[in-house]
Amino acid sequence: MTQDQFTQQDPTEQHAAPGSGDRTVEHPGRTADLDVRPDHGEDTYRGTGRLDGKKTVVTGGDSGIGRAVAIAFAREGADVLITHLDAETDDADETARLVRDAGRTAITLSVDLRDQARCGEVVERAVAEFGHIDVLVSNAAYQMSQDGGIDDITAEQFDRVMRTNVYAMFWLCKAAVPHMPPGSSVITTSSVQAFQPSPHLLDYATSKAAIVAFTKGLGHNLAGRGIRANSVAPGPVWTPLIPATMDEKKLDEFGAQTPMGRAAQPAELAPFYVFLASQESGYMTSEVLGVTGGTPVT
Secondary structure, eight states: OOOOOOSOOOOOTTTTTOOTTTTOOTOOOOGGGGGGGGOSSTTTTEEEEEEETTTEEEEETTTTHHHHHHHHHHHHOOOOEEEEEEGGGOOOHHHHHHHHTTHHHHHHHEEEEHHHHHHHHHHHHHHHHHOOSEEEEEEOOOOOOOGGGGGTTTTTHHHHHIIIIHHHHHHHHHHGGGGGOOEEEEEOOOOGGTTOOOGGGHHHHHHHHHHHHHHHHHHHHHHHTOOOEEEEEOBBBBHHHHHHHOOOOHHTTTTSSTTSSSBBGGGGTTTHHHHSGGGTTTTOOEEEEEETTTTTOO
């Protein structure tokens, strides 16, 4: 269903569930590989100038939530630097095209964020291109479902999850904050998993809980500098990461456990990042916005 984001709709029927026709794909997954293409707001998101002139960084901006955020930011008037992996270059190029179609500057940077020096390079490139950073969205993440839980999670997988999801966030924030003027915003992507952990995503859930704690503390830490830090905690969202990290049985059921009975589309998450990036949320810091289809984040 493609409708304007301002049109009143029944939220349980606004988007169809991906359905049982989906199949697994090779990690990290590309949008073109999916049987059911995610909705990133390409045809629906309308900006209202809330981020005019902002200079922004979105990690993992090639697809999924990151692409939806990049599109929304650009249509709200922001320039956007996105990061991606080498295998995601085609998706990143498409995101950049959509940003440029909105009349804004788009920069793509292929980088593995598990290395502190590479995180520093992301910030250096953004500052070289933009002069400063108004909004940092730490969104890139890694997960791999393991039905056996702790028995099947190797030390190597645990390390990859933590370096991608937690260490990279810390390194990016540490490098970016000196280049963020008062009024800037750090936005992290946590998860309902931080509050309602699934055994097959034990390591991922642990990393997302760490993001929540870090964000709350960072908001207090930076309040005196006029920089806010908040988090969006999505529930199940249909992105290439899902069929790249889950088996077909889990794909059949993906999102059905929510009170709304379906997974979200990336386009449904983007407005919350816009809100946290804009002055509309100027009195909000150290908060977590749950966008979960009704599952509690407590």
